[in-house]
Amino acid sequence: MEKHIRAILTKILLPQSSQNLIDAGAVDSILVKNNEITVQLRLPLAIAKFAKAVEHTVHGALAKELPFSGEIHVLAAVQKANEGASAGGVSQVKHIVAVASGKGGVGKSTVSANLAVSLAQSGYKVGLLDADIFGPSIPKMFNVEDARPVAHTIGDKDFITPIEQYGVKILSIGFFVDSSQAVIWRGPMAGNALKQLLTEADWGALDVLLIDMPPGTSDIQLTLSHIVTLSGAIMVSTPQDVALIDVAKGMDFYEKQTPPTPILGIVENMAWFTPAELPGNKYYIFGKGGAQQLAAQKHIPFLGEIPIVQSIREHADNGTPAALQENSLVAEYYRAIAKQVMNRLK
Ligand SMILES: Nc1ncnc2c1ncn2[C@@H]1O[C@H](COP(=O)(O)OP(=O)(O)O)[C@@H](O)[C@H]1O
Numbered sequence: 001m002e003k004h005i006r007a008i009l010t011k012i013l014l015p016q017s018s019q020n021l022i023d024a025g026a027v028d029s030i031l032v033k034n035n036e037i038t039v040q041l042r043l044p045l046a047i048a049k050f051a052k053a054v055e056h057t058v059h060g061a062l063a064k065e066l067p068f069s070g071e072i073h074v075l076a077a078v079q080k081a082n083e084g085a086s087a088g089g090v091s092q093v094k095h096i097v098a099v100a101s102g103k104g105g106v107g108k109s110t111v112s113a114n115l116a117v118s119l120a121q122s123g124y125k126v127g128l129l130d131a132d133i134f135g136p137s138i139p140k141m142f143n144v145e146d147a148r149p150v151a152h153t154i155g156d157k158d159f160i161t162p163i164e165q166y167g168v169k170i171l172s173i174g175f176f177v178d179s180s181q182a183v184i185w186r187g188p189m190a191g192n193a194l195k196q197l198l199t200e201a202d203w204g205a206l207d208v209l210l211i212d213m214p215p216g217t218s219d220i221q222l223t224l225s226h227i228v229t230l231s232g233a234i235m236v237s238t239p240q241d242v243a244l245i246d247v248a249k250g251m252d253f254y255e256k257q258t259p260p261t262p263i264l265g266i267v268e269n270m271a272w273f274t275p276a277e278l279p280g281n282k283y284y285i286f287g288k289g290g291a292q293q294l295a296a297q298k299h300i301p302f303l304g305e306i307p308i309v310q311s312i313r314e315h316a317d318n319g320t321p322a323a324l325q326e327n328s329l330v331a332e333y334y335r336a337i338a339k340q341v342m343n344r345l346k
């Protein structure tokens with residue numbers, strides 16, 4: 001009888017997979033008693049929503065094809081995130097959030113670094129992945145340029161251990177290539193590197209994993225949304241028209257993914273400049289409130305603004321993100337944005 005049941009199960013495909021239930025390892029146990037058959041299935045977390053449908057299909061097939069008049073029970077359990085072969089990688093990461101923009105130089109990496117620090121200081125477990133394969137800047141911003149992550153073994157697989165600095169778990173392609181060598185890679189190579197940093201690293205249990213994206217909408221963005229499901233994207237822009245046009249394109253890209261990546265909101269960076277000797281004056285060097293207007297126009301949240309501050313640049317360059325100075329006004333800007341982001345993720 002059990003053989004017959006197995007034969008039937010090999011004819012049923014696992015949803016969103018080309019493998020049948022037996023080959024996919026989705027059959028936990030088959031129990032045949034005199035008058036009762038119980039089939040226990042275990043499905044990957046990613047297809048949890050199909051559990052009932054799978055139970056139904058399997059039950060229907062068994063009832064139809066087996067020469068059996070007793071009761072048939074089919075139970076589909078869902079694998080927990082940290083169970084089985086999926087340990088390591090991002091299996092225990094609650095939210096993966098891309099920090100993106102259209103243009104380079106608008107402050108994505110600076111925002112990513114300071115947000116990560118700010119979230120860690122608020123008690124969240126935070127990771128930061130530098131996905132700017134072609135121009136990694138996170139190692140320098142965290143003063144860990146010389147770090148060389150090591151691997152450790154979980155089960156029978158090796159995982160890269162992220163570097164920890166200021167309470168943030170960090171990985172960057174910059175750790176694996178010489179900083180003086182320009183990284184001239186074809187798209188597929190860069191995509192593979194990103195995939196490894198996500199799936200072959202031991203990120204552990206995190207509330208948020210921020211991904212500092214390269215500018216534009218290139219292969220990397222596409223690859224990313226194929227490897228993991230993003231909880232959302234934070235768009236960073238200066239108030240300048242040329243930056244805003246690119247940000248609008250970037251948003252379009254994320255919204256067109258299947259499933260669409262929610263836009264958590266826009267951060268307006270370099271919103272104004274105030275010279276130290278004229279603290280009451282605000283100079284809107286890149287224009288005034290452009291990102292805020294774009295947010296209103298596109299009906300997406302405005303997450304906050306950050307002025308041009310010399311210490312933000314200096315702290316970025318010396319490897320101590322400005323948000324580490326907890327009592328500073330600058331830290332307050334980032335804290336306010338971090339709070340907005342977390343509110344939108346819950
Ligand atoms: N609010 C700010 N005030 C002063 N300098 C800033 C600010 N935001 C970013 N910068 C500086 O601007 C430059 C570009 O920022 P970066 O974060 O590297 O941009 P991106 O990652 O978008 O290319 C860096 O030198 C950085 O220190």
Ligand SMILES: [Mg+2]
Binds near residue numbers: 110132135137212
């Ligand atoms: Mg950058």
